[in-house]
Amino acid sequence: MAPETTASSVERFDAVDVIRAKRDGGRLSDDQIDWVIDAYTRGVVAERQMAALAMAIFLNGMDRDEIVRWTDAMIASGERLDFSSALSRPTTDKHSTGGVGDKITLPLAPLVASFxxxxxQLSGRGLGHTGGTLDKLESIPGWRADLSNDEMIAQLESVGAVVCAAGSGLAPADKKLYALRDVTGTVEAIPLIASSIMSKKIAEGTASLVLDVKTGAGAFMSDEADARELARTMVDLGTDAGVRTVALLTDMSAPLGLTVGNALEVRESLEVLAGGGPADVVELTxxxxREMLAAAGRTDADVEEALRDGRAMDTWRAMISAQGGDPDAPLPEAAHTLEVRAEAAGRVTGLDAMQVGVAGWRLGAGRSRPGExxxxxxGVELRRTIGDTVSAGDVLAVLHTDTPERFDRSVEAIDGAWSIEADAPAAERRIVLDRIA
Structure with missing residues (x-):
């Protein structure tokens, strides 16, 4: 007698058929998408099969309906938070696609919460030349990134701002797929980037979202047309999911601010919260x-005044203390420094963000593999940036590390990062390039 076949033991689709459909330029059906994400999460679809499907998507793309359904399936793979019933405050969130010196979350979260x-802010760790928000905050003695959902909600109600690690229950399919994309050359697929970011943000349960999509040498999407397409795709995904979503397209051709590195960037963020700091960091913050507060219904908020009068700093101190950090503790300093000097005089007309980011990474500010x-x-402390005049011999940057044997490779990375022209006129750098809603 043949063994009985139960419905639960029979899969609705075959992974090879789904791969072929997208390989041949076809459109995946809603049922195929739901199944392949669920089956991959369960381990029924093998890593090599999902790698093949990811490459097919990279090469052939997805239409808007496919991306929406793929995002929904990623959300459905885990839990979904709902702040509306647990909080008396309206919620708003920000996501940046990442860049060199991008410390904006640090002053931004307490500034917005002060209203x-x-x-x-469910944040991550850095990998490669881009820094991670959690790595920066962990340079503060005692601060902890891992909070339970109950702790996060309690802190949001009492303080208004929380920056912590995303729980494993949010979009677990994305965590698995992200790691696969990283080693299969499919990271840059816009449908997969957009669904990765937005599945977590929608599952997080925020009512509104502002996206900071960066473009330029130090950005994940260096080409402006690609960055614009990514921004448009994510705004549409958020809107379709009922989340008020807007994107700012911002410049990452040069580093943001004058520091790249964990404690160095915290120190610069504190300058912004104290009413000072570099003009570009203040401008973007x-x-x-303003976008986040408008989305949350606070259209008359004077954000510059909140930086000047100390309200944002007070919220920062409360936020850090609530997560076990000591806001008064001295920040770590590297044991060794090395100056990089200019060889010629003139005006700085360009500063390659990627080269500066790689230099900081090689000094020990970043990691080359997860968990490192x-x-x-x-990190790197910049003494001259775009628009500044320099003389031969002036210090362009100071490199910081605990391991001086790292200096040679860092200097190699940053060599030539500054474009210095003898008779160049002063020029303004535009930080916000466009608004996409």
């Missing part, structure tokens, strides 16, 4: 804060 808005330790005090 009575809840800001749940203020622009994103980073140095809290390592």
């Amino acid at each position: 009575g808005v809840a800001v749940p 203020v622009a994103l804060a 330790a980073v140095q809290a005090g390592a």
Whole structure:
């Protein structure tokens, strides 16, 4: 007698058929998408099969309906938070596609929260030349990134801002697929980037979202047309899911601010919260804060005044303390420094963000593989940036590390990063290039 076949033991689709459909330029059906994400999460679809499908998507793309359904399936793979019933404050969130010196979350979250808005920033760690927000904050003695959902909600209600690690329950299919994309050359697929970011943000349960999509040498999407397409795709995904979503297209041709590295960037963020700081960091922080507050219904908020009068700093201190950090503790400093000097005089007309980011990474500020330790005090302190005049012999940057044997490769990376022209006129750098809604 043949064994009985139960419905639960029979899969609805075959992975090879799904791969072929997209390989041949076809459109995946809703049922195929739901199945392949669920089956991959369960381990029924093998890693090599999902790798083949990811490459087919990279090469042939997805239409809007496919991307929406793929995102929904990623969300359905895990839990979904709902802040509306747990908080008395409206919620708004920000996501950046990442860049060199991008410390904006640090002053931005407490600034927005100082107006009575809840800001749940579920952040990540750095890999390669881009820094991670959690790595920066972990340079503060005692601060912890891992919070339970109950702890996160309690802090949002009492303080208004929380920056913490995303729980494993949010979009687990994305965590698995992201790691696969990283080793199969499919990271840059716009449908997969957009669904990865937006599945987590929608599952997080925020009512509104502002996206900071960067373009330029130091950005994930260096080509402006690609960055614009990514921004448009993510705004559409958020809108379709009922989340008020807007994107700012911003410049990452040069680093943001004058520091690249964990404790160095915290120190610069504190300058912004104290009413100072580099003009580009302040400009972008203020622009994103206005968008977030408008989305949360606070259209008359004076964000510059909140930086000047100390309200944002007070919220920062409360946020850090609530997560076990000591806001008064000295920040770590690297044991060794090295100056990089100009060989010629003139005006700085360009500063390659990628080269600066790689230099910081090689000093120990970043990691080359997940889980690798980073140095809290390592990084690059810029002394000259775009628009500045220099004389031969002036210090362009100071390199910081605990391991001086790293200096040679860091200098190699940053060599030639500054474009210096003898008779160049002063020029303004545009940080916010466009708004996409």
